Amino acid sequence: MRKLVISSLLGASALVAAIVMLTTGVAPRLSGAADHLDAPFVKTDGRIDINDVYAFQSPSNPANTVLIMTTNPVAGVLSPTSYRPGADYRFNIDRDGDARPDISYRLSFEGNGPVQDVQLRCVPAAACGNKGAVLARGQTGATIPVKGGGSLRAGLFDDPFFFDLLAFRNGLAFCAGGKGTNFFAGFNAMAIVLEIPSSQLGPNNIGVWATTSIDDKPADRMGRPAINTVFNHTDADKNAFNFGKPINDQRDFRKNIVDTLLSLGDTQAYANAIADVLLPDILTVDTSNAGGFLNGRRLQDDVIDTELSVISNGAITTDCVANDSVFSSTFPYLAPPN
Numbered sequence: 001m002r003k004l005v006i007s008s009l010l011g012a013s014a015l016v017a018a019i020v021m022l023t024t025g026v027a028p029r030l031s032g033a034a035d036h037l038d039a040p041f042v043k044t045d046g047r048i049d050i051n052d053v054y055a056f057q058s059p060s061n062p063a064n065t066v067l068i069m070t071t072n073p074v075a076g077v078l079s080p081t082s083y084r085p086g087a088d089y090r091f092n093i094d095r096d097g098d099a100r101p102d103i104s105y106r107l108s109f110e111g112n113g114p115v116q117d118v119q120l121r122c123v124p125a126a127a128c129g130n131k132g133a134v135l136a137r138g139q140t141g142a143t144i145p146v147k148g149g150g151s152l153r154a155g156l157f158d159d160p161f162f163f164d165l166l167a168f169r170n171g172l173a174f175c176a177g178g179k180g181t182n183f184f185a186g187f188n189a190m191a192i193v194l195e196i197p198s199s200q201l202g203p204n205n206i207g208v209w210a211t212t213s214i215d216d217k218p219a220d221r222m223g224r225p226a227i228n229t230v231f232n233h234t235d236a237d238k239n240a241f242n243f244g245k246p247i248n249d250q251r252d253f254r255k256n257i258v259d260t261l262l263s264l265g266d267t268q269a270y271a272n273a274i275a276d277v278l279l280p281d282i283l284t285v286d287t288s289n290a291g292g293f294l295n296g297r298r299l300q301d302d303v304i305d306t307e308l309s310v311i312s313n314g315a316i317t318t319d320c321v322a323n324d325s326v327f328s329s330t331f332p333y334l335a336p337p338n
């Protein structure tokens with residue numbers, strides 16, 4: 001029953017968003033989550049559904065950068081607590097601002113038991129220096145040293161995302177009585193946590209996005225939170241976005257961003273300016289800067305508040321939900337599963 005209730009709440013969010021739009025006229029079309037259940041294809045297998053992407057300067061070593069990708073929405077209830085064997089999970093790094101990956105960290109998993117074998121590769125090998133293409137091998141649930149420095153861990157954790165989904169569904173009735181409720185409290189997700197020396201990523205200013213794919217066919221992608229869920233409104237566009245590449249975002253999805261912002265009452269100039277910031281969908285990071293979102297994204301950053309404010313041009317500034325997870329200042333940083 002709980003599974004059904006959660007599924008219908010999350011799955012209904014796009015429809016609710018459309019209804020809210022029609023009834024209020026100025027409501028942001030936020031879906032239920034950052035990138036959980038964002039398109040029809042990823043709903044067929046939660047194991048390849050990216051939920052969130054994080055990139056931040058390591059709190060325990062300022063010379064390192066931490067990359068995190070969560071998958072498996074509501075793991076253990078809506079999704080399995082394992083990775084899809086043979087699927088490709090990647091952190092893509094753009095070193096020169098052309099929205100093409102120059103180096104990617106590719107993870108693959110084997111086995112169907114509670115503990116899976118995991119392998120980390122760097123591709124293309126030519127961009128990975130003299131360390132070779134295979135950077136780490138080990139098992140889920142354990143911290144694995146990475147060749148050339150750093151650590152890898154993949155496994156079940158507390159889902160770090162936070163948002164008042166029910167208030168959103170209730171016609172954006174955020175902050176009733178000055179309070180909000182984190183719908184995601186108590187949910188788990190699978191997470192890949194990779195910490196490596198920032199010097200290996202490239203210069204200080206890089207772009208990061210995550211992808212999943214099956215048999216070389218793209219399944220999901222994400223840079224900044226909630227782009228696909230907020231701005232793409234048809235099932236076809238939501239799938240097309242996930243199957244596409246950042247290099248084509250301005251060509252293929254700019255109109256959806258501009259039209260959405262205009263429908264919220266923003267001016268043409270404001271809509272154009274925001275479309276220039278949000279596309280291509282890449283999380284930009286200065287790895288020498290410990291500050292958070294929009295400089296990369298830290299676990300505790302209230303990205304929903306920031307994006308509500310941007311999308312509504314300051315009309316809505318918060319859902320009155322702040323982070324309630326207890327993160328660690330040491331690797332792997334995420335809270336243990338609930």
Ligand SMILES: [Ca+2]
Pocket residue numbers: 035036037038039042049050051220
């Ligand atoms: Ca997703």
Ligand SMILES: [Ca+2]
Pocket residue numbers: 093094095096097098099100101102
């Ligand atoms: Ca590039």
Ligand SMILES: [Ca+2]
Pocket residue numbers: 162163302304305318319320321322
């Ligand atoms: Ca918030």
